[in-house]
Amino acid sequence: MKIHLRQIPAEGLHLEDEEDCPIPQLDPKEVRCAGPLRYALEVGISDGALWANGEIAQPVELHCVRCLEAFPFEITVKDFAVHTDLGGPEVVDLTPFMREDILLNLPAYPHCDREGGRVCPVPAVLKKEDATAVLETRPPDWSALDKLKIRDS
Numbered sequence: 001m002k003i004h005l006r007q008i009p010a011e012g013l014h015l016e017d018e019e020d021c022p023i024p025q026l027d028p029k030e031v032r033c034a035g036p037l038r039y040a041l042e043v044g045i046s047d048g049a050l051w052a053n054g055e056i057a058q059p060v061e062l063h064c065v066r067c068l069e070a071f072p073f074e075i076t077v078k079d080f081a082v083h084t085d086l087g088g089p090e091v092v093d094l095t096p097f098m099r100e101d102i103l104l105n106l107p108a109y110p111h112c113d114r115e116g117g118r119v120c121p122v123p124a125v126l127k128k129e130d131a132t133a134v135l136e137t138r139p140p141d142w143s144a145l146d147k148l149k150i151r152d153s
Contacts, residue, residue, distance in 0.1 A: 001094045003043060005050070005086065012044035021058065022099040031106065034072055035059040037098065041080070050092050053081040058102050064112035071112040077101045 001019055021033030041054035057076045064071060082097045 001039065001098065003050070003052075003092050003094060005045065005090045005092065008043055008045055012042055014040075014042055015054075016040040022095050023058070023060075023102055030063060032061045032070075033058065034061045037102075039080075039098070045086070049083055049085050051081075051083045052094060052097075053079070056080045056098055056101065060106075062107070062110040065109045066111055066113075069112055071110075073107070073110065075102050075105045077105055 001015075003015075007013070016039065018036040018038050020036060022037055023031070023033060035058075037056060037058045039054065039056045041052050041056075043050070043052045045051075055076065055078050057074055059072065059074045061070050062073045063069070080098070080101055082094060084092065084097075086092070
């Protein structure tokens with residue numbers, strides 16, 4: 001999102017629109033943009049610096065770390081804020097600042113049942129009948145420790 005400094009009046013400017021996804025370089029197996037970036041910002045110039053604050057939202061598609069299914073998620077930054085010194089060009093690009101805030105608000109371990117609002121299917125290994133069968137065929141976990149011989153010194 002590029003802002004032309006000459007178009008900002010003394011009292012500031014309200015910007016509300018959509019733009020292309022600013023995070024195309026991410027691995028599509030983990031995160032994929034699912035729509036345009038939406039923003040509603042107040043922008044102004046004060047003491048040789050550009051300031052912008054407001055809200056940005058980016059819909060993405062994440063993969064659940066538990067069931068590996070894709071689910072929709074919206075990254076929302078309600079308190080987006082930038083203050084950057086003006087050093088020459090009459091155009092300032094806010095895209096890197098927006099990209100950084102979006103990446104910082106990505107969930108580290110996305111779960112479809114927590115962030116996606118749906119129920120994560122239970123893997124077959126965790127079903128009660130299967131778990132009982134596994135426990136009956138496997139020796140107790142303590143059996144290796146029972147064989148351990150400790151010498152007193």
